Amino acid sequence: MQLLASLFLPTYPDSPGPKVASNAVAVARQLGATLDAAVINVDIPDVSNALSGFLFDLPAKIREVETASRNRGKALLETVAAEAARCNVTLTRQELKAQPALMGEAAAREGRYFDLCLVGWSASNEAARMTIEEVVFSSGRPTLILPGGRDVGALDHVVIAWDGSRVAARAVADARPYLERASAISIVTVTDEKALPRQDIGDRLAHGLEARGFRAKAASIRAGKSEIGIALQEHAVKIGGNLLVMGGWGHSRLRDFVLGGATEGILSDLRLPVLMSH
Template sequence: FLPTYTDPPAPKVVANAVAVARQLGAALDAAVINVDIPDVSNALSNLLLDLPAKIREVKAASRNRGKALLESIAAEASRCNVALTTQELKAQPALIGEVAAKEGRYSDLCLVGWTRDSEPVRMTAEEVVFSSGRPSLIFPGDRDVGSLDHVVIAWDGSRVAARAMGDAMPFLQRASAISIVTVTDEKALPGQDIAERLAHGLEARGLNAKAASIQAGKNEIGIALQEHAVKIGGSLLVMGGWGHSRLRDFVLGGATEGLLSDLRLPVLMSH
């Protein structure tokens, strides 16, 4: 998903989306979401601000960004021999994430590029994670994702963690290494050997999995998990997304909040 309002996606989003599809041997459906601002002007606003003209200007800039993005991703997909379909969607500013989430229900995996300090991008990512019903891969848009061959699973034995692990199976089957990590000082866990049990189950499938435990200490759990993943050479973090939405006000769990505030590597989230 490529929102074009208020700013264009970060520069690596297009190349990273194509790279992920190529690694999975998958087709890619790229959707740009252009802004649709209703005309709510009145005589006074027309006189003082020329509001209709400003709205037309913003919508035109969004469409132009969308056109450029589609051209860019078509060129990159052709270069990498990735099958591509494209579409242009429209949404009011507050509904961009909702439109993305509804469209994501028709895909096996949603890809969302993350941009630092961009509230529209964060809102889109949150809505896709919690409302699409599909696994979502959120990746930094300012650096190449590289090969996602060392998968780190954040494991607490919960339903959402199990869902995320299952949704990540296409990556796990292609991984050269799998690390299962539990955070022992954040909350009560259902057992002391839960990471080892999962590792044994994956090894029984012929996958190379190892278990470890860490402590978050004073760090937010999302930051602690990312720091550990980066430290051990992880290229993809898999975790369940905890949170819910009421009237578009998100209440996020600590790990989810830390990740969406400061993303340091690609993260696959399921809810």
């Protein structure tokens, strides 16, 4: 079955760097997936009245901001198209628009029509973080969070963050396309962050994967004073992992997210590609 992946590119107030284009195309190529690149341009409601027009010229400022957003979006689509053509990846393109506070919601709604959502991460890009949060928790699809400043390379050593929870199990199921292509699979359980269902949950998952034809090794670590998300990433990097698979824990109330420690640690300081499911 042909995998369909969608790359979401918010363009307001800032847009992701060009590296997200090459990384997304590289992932689509590894998975043999068709890639849809969707820019999300800003659509600011008309708040004009006689006073705002006279004092601040708000309608003109709004048009200026929206034009800049669309121009960034067109430039991003051209970059993705050029990279896809170079790598022989089938590409479709679309332009979405949404109000500033609803750009992530627009991405999550569109993401439901695809098998995989891709979003670029940047520490200083609030639009990217907002989009990631909404897509992870509201799209119903696995989300691959891509570093914005470096090449992802081959995603052939998969590290699974395992705590025996529902969201972790969902993440493992969603990671199957990566597991099928992996040369190494490592399972890691953090033992000092919360109560676990039993002591051998990592080994149980390894045995289950082995019964499905995958070879996996299980290990346990302690987070100590580190945030669990940071500890997981540090362990993954230390053992040569290049893709971290984990469940996203959290819930939304309107637009306020209460995130679990692992999720927050990932979104605050991304160190390698992370496939997150909820």
